[in-house]
Amino acid sequence: MITLLSAPSNLGLRPPERGSVPGAAKAPEALRDAGLFARFVERGASDSGVVLAGRYVDDDDTRPAGRVRNESAMIDHSQRLATRIGAAIDRGEAPLVIGGDCAILLGAGLATARRGGVGLVHIDGHTDFRHPGNSDECASVAGEALAAAVGAHWPSIADIDGLAPYFRSEHTAHIGHRADDEDQDEVRGILGSVAPAADVTSLGAARVGAESAAVAGPAYWLQLDVDVLDPTIMPAVDSPDAGGISAAELTALLRELAPRAIGASITVFDPDLDPDGRYARLLVEVLTAGLGELGTRVRRP
Template sequence: MNRDINIFEFPFNLGLIKKDHEKEPGVIKLPDWLRKLGFHKKIDPTHVFRLDAPPYEMKPDEETQVKNTDLIIQYALRQAVLISDYFNPGNFNIVLGGDCSILIGNAIALKKRGKFGLFYLDGHTDFIPPRLSPSGGAAGMDLAIVTGLGHEKLTNIGNIKPYFEEKHIFCAGNAETDDREYVEQIINSEIHYLDIDHLRRNGFSKTAKDFLKMVEDEKLDGFFIHLDVDVLMDEIMPMVDSRMEDGLTYSDLKEILIPLIAHPQCVGIEITILDPDYDPEGIHTKNFIENITEIFKSI
């Protein structure tokens, strides 16, 4: 590893709605779980920063129709400050969630520093307005929020909307393709969208090259990667809140991520949704750590 690495721990779970058997979504345990199973030791970061989440609740917000809106905004602003205080473009930043709504704070921090791209690797698009969300959880709408789709209370925090421009985003890996209205939202946007089948046809390394060409052509200040682990096949990653049978293999993941992470304009990656409660023996998590740290050797 040639660049210094910072780890930011954002164990936030208020973007998810708890299941009937849960006291709260288990993704809040992700950073501590990865540390326990050796991730931090393998990475050997220069610094580790942490921002604990407020107590879990599922509070409706009539204005936005997104649950826990006020707490999500407060946390996102604190996230952005922490990142900004310790952001060095020469370093590589690994951001551990938490649920996908941690993207909001990361996006605000980056928008304040320039014009950045986003490679969104996820088993879902997360690009829907609140009216299409059965749960009202921000974790299923985070890509929409950071591009300005939805109520301004969430999409225009600090009057800097949009946090990412649609044309500067690749969204790849969606396997939830049966719901036409769900998919049409992103198809009708300016986002470069490749569902799981399109991604395979285009090729994993070629998709990475296409994205890097966009970054160069648009003269961006850098780019960030979102990795929701539910983009992986269910048989290797069943520890997620919304399971999809189809997905990437670890070989696919390496082919697409290594050229992105190795690029000097990549400022970091967020890892979200892995729920330790669904892997009590750590078998799947250890496999994930082994593979993701192999990818990080390209930094």
């Protein structure tokens, strides 16, 4: 059975303007208002409540070198989110975590690592592989979450509770980056499978999904950053880039991947960029159609 869990954190994002606060933390309630929770509950899902994050602070003027934005609050939220995700897994449920920014992947990684580990299928319009080894600008975990998840970041976020790597790189599949992603060559040399957005279109969503699932193994976490969609379809994200996939392609990809996923997380939708709610309603249609079979054929660790 699916259980929905809200994780309204924006701690891993850069501020859209100096001193301002990103809107991604509003996503769970915006999607609830658009009918997402009701649609899943009608199908038998439960609602496991919310894991609140600490206050977002634009700490660029005070943050010391070697730390990411809102680091202490992010670690605390990741640990508490991991406890709630883990409890759902232990009950035999498939947690569907509605974020929030991509840094909530840390909480999912902690939860699964505590239980022996699973694979990861990472769907994102970017590789999210900025890290201290390839950039002097590390600060926002939302653009660095995949690197942290496979242990390629500062230990403070990549080795919380001594559990690094949260996901083994050879059992991690990434899908959806654009052709000009600056870190794609590096991830191709590290991860088990890497498929750009163009592959989903040229090879078909079902094939890319099946090949990614084979790499991730018999149980995996499914992470979806909605900026994998083309910005003509989904502009309500912090980093919209041309060359993304269609809503139909994403739905087909999720249908292929969801049954063997032990849980899933949805991130980076920004309701501040969706004043009339049209993009929230689109996501409700994609997620309910694509994730309805979440966890139904997973081999639990």
